[in-house]
Structures are given as structure tokens and as C-alpha cells.
Amino acid sequence: MKQAIDMAVDNVRRDGGPFAALVVRDRIVIASGANQVTRSNDPTAHAEIVAIREACRVLGDYQLTACEIYASCEPCPMCLGAIYWSRPARIYYAATHDDAARAGFDDTFIYRQMASTPSQRTIPMIRVQEELRTRPFEEWARKGDRVRY
Amino acid sequence: MKQAIDMAVDNVRRDGGPFAALVVRDRIVIASGANQVTRSNDPTAHAEIVAIREACRVLGDYQLTACEIYASCEPCPMCLGAIYWSRPARIYYAATHDDAARAGFDDTFIYRQMASTPSQRTIPMIRVQEELRTRPFEEWARKGDRVRY
Numbered sequence: 602m603k604q605a606i607d608m609a610v611d612n613v614r615r616d617g618g619p620f621a622a623l624v625v626r627d628r629i630v631i632a633s634g635a636n637q638v639t640r641s642n643d644p645t646a647h648a649e650i651v652a653i654r655e656a657c658r659v660l661g662d663y664q665l666t667a668c669e670i671y672a673s674c675e676p677c678p679m680c681l682g683a684i685y686w687s688r689p690a691r692i693y694y695a696a697t698h699d700d701a702a703r704a705g706f707d708d709t710f711i712y713r714q715m716a717s718t719p720s721q722r723t724i725p726m727i728r729v730q731e732e733l734r735t736r737p738f739e740e741w742a743r744k745g746d747r748v749r750y
Numbered sequence: 751m752k753q754a755i756d757m758a759v760d761n762v763r764r765d766g767g768p769f770a771a772l773v774v775r776d777r778i779v780i781a782s783g784a785n786q787v788t789r790s791n792d793p794t795a796h797a798e799i800v801a802i803r804e805a806c807r808v809l810g811d812y813q814l815t816a817c818e819i820y821a822s823c824e825p826c827p828m829c830l831g832a833i834y835w836s837r838p839a840r841i842y843y844a845a846t847h848d849d850a851a852r853a854g855f856d857d858t859f860i861y862r863q864m865a866s867t868p869s870q871r872t873i874p875m876i877r878v879q880e881e882l883r884t885r886p887f888e889e890w891a892r893k894g895d896r897v898r899y
Binding site for chain 2 (some may be wrong): 602603606609610611612613614616618619620621625638639642643644645647650653654657658660661662663664665673674675676677678680681682683684685686687688689690691692693694695696700701703704705711712714715716719724725726727728729731732734735736737738740741742744747748749750
């Protein structure tokens with residue numbers, strides 16, 4: 602965990618956000634990531650996302666079974682979603698949402714938005730009535746060799 | 751929206767998941783994305799994430815102000831998080847969570863996990879008591895030229 606925190610401190614010095622994460626398997630660090638949102642013009646380049654993508658590249662898999670993630674801070678909703686899709690065994694984190702909020706990173710707001718219905722969110726989410734909306738799922742169901750994820 | 755749905759159908763035929771998204775600005779499609787999770791071994795490569803990253807690359811910005819996203823399906827929690835971080839003006843979607851769940855994509859489970867406390871989640875999230883945990887944020891606060899995101 603000290604390594605993740607040190608990496609987050611270094612990342613601030615290199616014009617990144619104050620976050621870093623490591624992916625560990627069998628006690629070996631197989632990938633790491635630091636926040637690169639502003640440096641790489643990528644709003645999804647949070648530390649955990651960068652580390653998960655790198656770990657999957659290293660493993661040649663889209664699942665992180667038997668891996669652990671060490672995050673310098675409690676994951677935001679986007680990163681928590683990525684964690685659920687990549688399915689590591691467990692997550693360790695150091696700083697909390699409250700620590701992050703005090704530093705100006707208000708994940709709590711997004712967590713609250715998640716709990717709202719789409720039409721009540723601050724970014725309007727509008728459902729378009731479209732008869733063909735389930736066609737992609739029908740195509741998927743018909744596909745014999747589909748790879749579930 | 752028909753374009754997004756057609757793209758999702760095509761993506762299944764090209765061994766991708768049944769989802770696609772477009773980013774539109776001033777009524778022009780500036781980026782598109784289809785699910786590439788299994789094809790590119792990237793659990794974060796959902797349609798919306800791929801489209802958001804591409805749109806940001808095109809615009810040279812980490813924000814999608816004044817853009818709209820057309821998604822073939824209601825976004826999952828990870829993608830909804832990415833939407834909040836990239837701040838488009840609004841989202842249009844066709845298929846719902848329920849449609850997706852019937853096709854075997856159970857976002858609702860992840861939404862429910864979000865609402866749980868970290869220690870109650872099915873992927874254990876363990877807080878490590880670490881005195882140095884706020885050091886990255888202190889470094890960030892000291893940085894005069896920090897770019898907020």
C-alpha cells in the first residue's frame with residue numbers, strides 16, 4: 602500500500618491526479634496505474650481503470666480472477682463498476698471518500714446520483730421509445746459462439 | 751438512435767457485445783464506440799467508455815461539454831460514472847436495464863452493490879489503516895498549477 606501511495610504522490614509531481622493503484626497476483630505487482638485524466642485527455646483514465654486495463658493486457662484476459670487491487674483511495678463509482686466487471690478477488694484501499702471529498706474530489710455526489718432514477722439525475726437521461734431497441738440482444742441470443750463476460 | 755442500435759447489432763456479428771454508443775456535438779457524430787470487452791481483453795471497453803475516450807481524443811479535451819451521448823442501452827454503473835466525469839449535456843438511451851438483464855447482462859446487481867457499504871460487498875473492500883493515506887492529497891493541495899477535473 603505504501604507503494605501505491607508513493608506512486609500517487611509522484612503522480613501529482615508529474616501533473617497527474619493524486620491517485621494510484623496496483624494489481625497484485627501471487628504477491629507480485631503485475632500492473633500499476635496512476636491518474637492520467639488531464640495529462641492524456643481521458644476522463645476514464647483513473648488510477649484503477651489504468652491499472653485494470655494494463656493487468657488485463659499483461660494476463661491476456663478480461664478477468665482479474667485471483668488478483669488483488671491496492672488503491673491509494675477508495676474507488677469512485679466508475680472504478681467500482683470496472684472492478685465488478687473485472688472481478689478481482691478483493692480490494693484494499695487507504696484514503697476514504699471523505700478524505701477525497703476534503704481534497705475536492707466529490708465521489709459522494711456521483712454515488713448519490715447513481716441511486717436516483719435516470720430522469721432525476723443532474724445529467725438528464727432520456728429514454729427514447731424505440732421499437733428496435735432489443736434487436737442487439739436478439740442477435741446476441743441467436744449467436745451460438747458468444748463469449749459471455 | 752437507429753444508428754447506435756444498428757452498430758450494436760453489427761458488433762455482435764463481429765464478436766463484440768450487443769452495445770454501441772455515439773457522441774454527438776452540434777448534430778454531428780464526433781465519435782462512436784461498440785463493446786470490445788472480449789475482443790480486446792479489456793473489461794472497461796464498454797460502448798460508452800470507448801465512445802467517450804474517442805470523443806475526448808477528437809476534441810483534445812477531458813470534458814464533453816455541449817455533447818450528447820446516444821447509447822443503445824441504459825448505461826451500466828461504470829459507464830454512468832464515466833458520463834459524470836466527462837460531463838456531457840445529456841444522454842439518450844433505448845433499451846433499459848430490464849431489457850439488458852433479460853439478455854444476461856445484470857447491471858442491476860452492480861447498482862445494488864454500489865448502494866452497499868464497502869465491507870458488505872460481494873467483492874470484499876478492505877480499508878487499510880495507513881497514516882500516510884492523505885499524503886497524495888496534501889501534495890495536490892500544495893501544487894499551485896494543478897488542473898482540476
